[in-house]
Amino acid sequence: MPGRPALLVAIYMGGVGIGVVLSGLVVPLLPADGWRLGWLAMGVLAVAALIPAWLGARAVAEPPAGHAAVLTGAQIRRLGPTFGWYVLFGAGYVSYMTFVIALLRSQGLGASVTAVFFVVLGVASVLSTLTVWGHLAGRMTGGRAPALVAVIVFLGVLPVLLLPAGRFAALLSAVVFGASFMAGPTAATVIARRMLPQTVWTAGIAMLTVAFSAGQAIGPLVSGLLSDSAGGITRGLWLSAGLLVAAAVVAVFQREHS
Template sequence: MAHARPRPYMTAVTSSPQDQRAGVARQVLIALGLATGPVVALGFTRFAYALLLPSMHHTLGWTYAQAGGMNTANAAGYILGAASAVHWARRLGDRAAFLWSLALSALALLATAAWADFSALLALRFIGGLATAVTFVIGSALVSRVAAGAPRRRSALPVAVYMAGVGVGVVISGLVVPAALSAGDDGWRLGWLLMGAAAAVALLPAWLGARRVPDSADTQAAVLARHQLRRLGPTFAWYVLFGAGYVSYMTFVIALLRTQGLGASMTALFFVVLGLSSAVTTLVVWSRLAGRLRGGRATALVAALVFAGVLPVLLMTPGPFSALLSAVVFGAGFMAGPTAATLIARRMLPPTGWTAGIALLTVAFSVGQAAGPLASGLLSDGEGGIARGLWLSAGLLVIAALTALFQREHAAS
């Protein structure tokens, strides 16, 4: 049934403080609906795998290289999904592409519960990565339109709300998956099944949010000019390195904590604390800070913070304190990366280039995410174990922080 086209909620032009507050509230509600995309795309499809990996590794007889290969397949799908997101936005319309890809993600999660064959699971991880990339990229572009016209500092709030969905997804995973794993050797199947069911439920708030996003002919996806890509070069390089560094930690940290003697309840608490730290800092800190820092300062700070979050589990005495400290510090920074990258694209590109810019940045992110777990897994299979693989993660994050400082601020054109 046809309905009235939604109006842009641009708080910068409202006439009173009450109108401004109402406009911000509407923006937040829309962003909350869209945030179910990253809840599923990253919180469930990507990061919950870290909780399920020890059980699948043991039950299915995998090596760490095979376990890392699962995330590499997911990241390879993510690359293809990010690269094709503009195509699907044009072909289906951005709202429809966002919702259909989210539905495919839910189906992939449900199907993962039904298979034990390595090749079949590899294919499903690939499909899940492809679908969730389309969801995440198009959702990022949609939420960028929500605050079009708002002052620079305030325009970061809807993006931060959207990205906070990842932390919420991590928290949900940290509560649901350990309960599922208590069912025994087939608990990993129940974990995927429950997350698939939750992803299906998420379609309703996603639809409610997407249908209220402002729609304007001058914000349709366009191909970026060569000079626009060149001036974002340092951010592209940073995103490859950051993606490789942070996802290696997220893939193997639970397995490391289990080898250090932490039980299932402690590792579940670790995951919940990490997710809460991510959601809270993204909303409270990065929604303000990322909008104020110019050039690559925000992205450099993010990489440095995430690097600091890796160190406690590598340098401190193994135990609950070092694990939870790592969860708080790492959680405070890891989803600030996509927040900062989205805001850079929004500031330095015209509205017609937002979807394409975010898609290409996500491709760079995905390249790093594809290479990181496989390289880390290969190192973890050798002498030194999982810790050796995580030192690779730490080194890549340091290089990422230094690379980000080369990014300069440019006006959108």
């Protein structure tokens, strides 16, 4: 599907949802120290993935000889709002993912509910990424797609904060959040491919990934500090919601370039 890069990115991102589903199904069946088996299984799968990755790499044309392409200062400034959005989005979404289970358990929801929560979240992620976001991200211009993603993920955080504690709030949050959180990397990749020359696609996506990773590192740290304060876990998750709103606002300032 060379003419449908957004869909290809969505298919790739759909693997995250599949992993979340498998975790929700398998983890409850493991003994207390079963996390070790989980890490070993991930290692085995990573090694197995080398085979299709190697075959795919062989099918890609060799890049032109010369120095590795890097972004110019003008190109970095061109994507400035997207970089800012991606830092804030990474911090906001991963803070929720880090602490939501602790919140649900503090509300009295047991292991079976948290397992179902992850399965529902993963299924919503796979279905929406493959059927909606792969097409939508490729059609929306400027920063509209990133802004929309941040808003929907924000809405996905709210049920566990505003609704009465229970299964309904947890599963509603899982559906809305799951249906949108992996659309962030999809939107970022599509923007880089659309607004940068092909020669610097790899460099652009790499720099965006660094921004995303920085947010993922900072978000749980700050959210964790707030969660340990008088406001508890709820206060940390409100920070997650605030970061996602800020991400949406920043994304709006991304103009279309070619």
